[in-house]
Amino acid sequence: MSMRTKVLGLVDVMMRVPPVLVIDEILKIGMGLPTRFYPDTSPPQSPVAEDVGFLADAGTPGAAAEAFAALKAFLGLGDEAQSSMTPTASPLEQTIDNASKKAMTNGMLSTGFNSLMSELSHDETLADVLSITTVKFMICIFGFLSAACIFMLWTRHLVMVYMFLTSLGLTFLSYWSNVSALALMEQSPCILEDLMSLNTTRLLDSGGVIMSLAPHVMAQWFMGMLFAYIHLGPRYELLQKSMPIIFTSPILIAMLPLPPHVVELLPAIAGTTPVILTLITMMYSAMEASRTVYNGYQYAMNFVSNFGLSALIENEWQRLNVPNVLRVFWTIRIIQGGYALAIADSNEPLQLFPAIEKLLVDGCETLTAVLGMTGVISMICHYIGRGFQWFLMTYDNDEEKSLGTVSAVLFYILALQTGLTSLSPEKRFVRLCRNLCLLMTALLHFLHNIVSPILMSLSAARNPSRKRHARALTVCAFLVVTPVSLLYYLWLQRSISTWLLAVTAFSVEVIVKVLVSLATYTLFLLDARRQFFWEKLDDYLYYVRAFGNSVEFCFGILLFINGAWILVFESAQNATGGAIRAIMMCIHAYFNIWCEARAGWSVFMKRRSAVHKISSLPEATPAQLQAFDDVCAICYQVIATFIPTNPSLSSRLLSHPIGNVFGQDYALPPLLPWRLLA
Incomplete structure (x- = not known):
């Protein structure tokens, strides 16, 4: 890949980050909706406690009034006293407080609660709250959809959008600069008089008005040239050349002796030309944007009809370069948070670990932030796999x-299943650490899937390279020591919980899988160093693998029960997470329990039938072996025993690793992600 292609790819990624930042800010304010009616006044739980709902107890005295005050403060209603989190003495809020107390005492059908509903139905403040909330929600929806559409544009259209936004921003920036320059000129002597009288003392004064206006004039001239270059409106030659003069004209004209009310209008008059060009651009671009959306819809429909929806998603995923965009977005977000922590006014020095905790908590407070963190974690896991691959x-x-x-x-x-974004900061950090522990155990399973075929190939190929054997065995030792150390720390520092049981099950499972792989590797090595045929090798391999698959099956049932407990008793306050967990449990129950049980039983019955049939056949006598005097058709070794009725079936054939001679295919490895999410 050439340097030019890399630079253009980086530019394309950077252009798609601002829409993601806009979407993230919209999600951060909850789409304009009040997300928490009851502030969390309870003390934070210890890390060993289970995650529960983060809303405060509604039965706390004054909680309803505090909630109403918080709602009004969120929507910008009321005075400064009402915007605080302390309850106020307004009649409506006092009614809410009294009704809440009566509802706690006499039940929800008490007279106080009915009077509360009656007053709320006639309250003008509540009507204002609902109307403002609706307006905020509609604005957020429009901003969200606009940012999403801009993010999905082709690069050519994306450049046009940024050119339009830049020209619009230059117009407002020019107006603000002109207003600031005219304010400076208003408080200073007449510049024209100094020029006519050649008053060099004031003209060349470093603190004078001329030196103060020079940056404004240069900025206006530069903005005029830039606007003439990037605006998408009609390009007339005379207008293009006059654009820097138009931008600078308010400062130049204000030097003349004009009435103050005329001078105040100069920035608006100068901004008329770029505004008109921008409006013309919007009118021309409206049809072009509609045509682009329609063409995109037609393209998507044709692509889906020809190649399928999954192919369309994969193609757009690669075209938009989504992983890199999310990684850049999350990196910018973390840098912004770190800069805010660094410049924060605090008497205490900035501590490393609390700062990291704060950044991680803020880095997963919205769905887009979680997506960005997911992209970073994906890259880290990818390079971990590459590192182990290089080592092996x-x-x-x-x-x-x-x-x-x-x-x-x-x-x-x-993250979705555990409701990571909806938790309070303290609980969010604990849940994030727990999710990372689960992900680490899954990573150990993936690493085992990398090293296990290498062990089998080394043992079967009789590879004499001790270096490769040592590397593979070192990785196996790492896969055993790491989960053991993790379990020792967790059981020493944490109390028993459903999460700890899940981590324990996955850690023990990876240990068992590694031991099974090592046992199989050892058996093949022993067989390679024997002088004669080892008839019991196939039986030993079957017993070892059957033990490993049986342990995995038992852990699958245990994880299903554990997930059912979490779904019933611990997911009541997270409906989305509960629904996702229920779906994953169904997938886990089908693939990892039902399919595994059926496949294992099928293997067992096939082997039992094959062993029974073979054991019922007589073996050849030494005289028959001497008379036959042939080698095995597969391994070309001298036949030590065979079946007289069919000499081609030697005992070596029963344990030969080629093909599925007697249907002795072992159960498929479990689908780990579904097991982890159950």
């Missing part, structure tokens, strides 16, 4: 290629 000296492993993608999907679904 293998470069064609498909598991490593999907490691970053699967990790990203897994982390984002975990």
Whole structure:
């Protein structure tokens, strides 16, 4: 890839970041809707406590009045005293407070509660609240859709949008600069008089009005040239050349002896020309934008009809370069948060770990922020896989290629499932750490899927390279030591919970899988160093793998029960997360329990039938072996025993690794993401 292509790709990514920032800000204010009617006044729970709802107890005295005051403050209603979080003495809020107390005492059908509903139905303040909330919500919806459409534009149209926005911004910036310059001239002596009288003392004074106006004149001239270059309106030659003069004209004309009310109108008059050009651009671009949207719709429909919806999503994902855009967006967000912490007025020095905690909490407070964090985590997991791949000296492993993608999907679904964005900051950080622990255990499973085929190939190929054997065994040792250390720390520092049981199950499962792989590797190595055929090898391999699959199946059932407990007793306040968990549990129950049980039972019955049939056949006598005097058709070794009725079936054939001779295919490996999300 050439440097020019890389630079253009970086520019395209940077142009798509501002719409994501706009969407993030809209989500940060909750789409203009009041997201928390009851402030969280309860003390933060310890990290060992389970995550519960973050709303404060509605039964706290005065909580309803505080909620109403917070709602009015959020919508900008009321005076400064009412915008605080303390309850006020207004009649409506006093009624809310009294009705809440009576509702707690006498129930929700008490007279006080009915009077509250009656007063709310006739209250003008509540009507204002609802109307302002509706306006805010509609504005946020419009901004959200506009930003999403701008983000999905082709690069050519995206450049046109930025050119239009820049020209519009230059118009307002020029107006503000002219107003500031005229304010300076109003408080200073007449510049024209100084020029006519050649008063060099005041003209060349470093603190005089001329030196103060020089930056404004230069800025206006530059903005006029830039506007003439980038605006999308009609381009007449005379108008293009006159644009810098038009931008600078208010300052130049204000030097003349004009009435003050005329001078005040000069910035608006000078801004008329660029505003008219901008309006013409909007009129011309309206049809072009409609045509672009329609063509995009037609393109999407044709693409879906020819290649399918998944192909369209994949194609647009690559065209928009979504992962890199999200990573840049999240990096900018974190840098902005770090800069705000660095310049914050505080008597205490900035501490590293609290600052990191603050940045991580703010980095996952909205869905777009979680997407950005997902992109960063995906890149980290991808390079972790690449590092292990380099260490294992293998470069064609498909598991490593999907490691970053699967990790990203897994982390984002975990965030949605646990309601990460809706938690309070303290609970959000605890939940984020727990999700990262689950992701780390999943990463260990993926790394095992990378090293396991390498172990099998090294043992089966009788590779004499001790270096490759040592590297593979080192990774296996890492996959055993890491979960053991994690479990030791968690069980030592944390109390038992459903999350801890899930982490324990996944950690023990990866340990068992590594031990099964090492046992299989050892059996193949022992078989390679034997002088004679090892008839029991196939049985030992079957027992080892059956043990591993049985343990995984039992853990699958345990995780299903654990997920059902969380769904019923711990997901009441997170409807979206509960729905996602229910779907994942259904997928887990089908693929990892039902399909695994059926496949395992099928393998067991096939093996049992094959062993029973073979054991019922007589073996050849030494005289028959000497008379046959042939080698195995597969491995070309001398036949030590065979079936007289069919000499081509040697005992070596029963355990030969080629094909599925007797249907002894073992159960498929579990689908880890569904197990983790159950």
